[in-house]
Amino acid sequence: MQDGLTILSPAGFLDAHTAPEFETAVEQEIEAGHRKLIVDCQGLTYISSAGLGVFMSFLEELRESGGDIKICGPSPKVLQVFEILGFPAIFDMLPDVAAAVKRYAECPVKGGE
């Protein structure tokens, strides 16, 4: 594992009711100085636009300070939701954590290469 990478693993349903919990978890990582986040979506069975909003709300702040959010492991159904909002053009989306770690080594900030 590279230094300075933080993995978050939301599980179950990420909707408007549960998104605040995930938002708090991301906030705590950022406040602790962790800027290079990997969100492992393998355990996520469902996501709505409220869940996607959490990813959107921190991205600029992280990229401005040399960090990023890289997303990995979504199921085909969850990936479909990411795609409806055009996430693959905005975020690095990888098949698994190992690929996300490798991507950080190659390109710490998407669009910054």
Next chain:
Amino acid sequence: MLRVRLCHNRHLSQLSFTLNGDLAELAHMMTEVERFCAAQGLMGDPQFQLTLAIDELFTNAVRHGGCKGVAAAVEIRLDAADGAVRVEFRDRGTPFDPLTVPPPDLKAPLEERAKGGLGVHFVRQIMQNLQYDRCGEWNRLTMELPT
């Protein structure tokens, strides 16, 4: 509070349920949609898509539509017939036609994107034949998911 009516015959199946204006009701909604889809043999993609469309409408009604804290604020009816699921979504919120919301500009830089409108975008991507009308104190949106 959750009231459920489920009836079956050989040609028609329907489910109606009521949700309070509280985001915690999302879990109840998901359970009911799952039950309906299981009875119709529509597990998998149709269940996921119905859940997502209803979630987005319900979340909008609670967050922005004045339904927060209102008992029995939303009534949902699902009908499966003729290769489609017909959905009627009614809410007691302020009059609002979601079909007037312009589509979000997904090509715009992140900082320029409108924060709102994403939920309606989802519903339009997933569902077909969307129609809105205002019936007394209710907003009513009907739509179909081909199965």
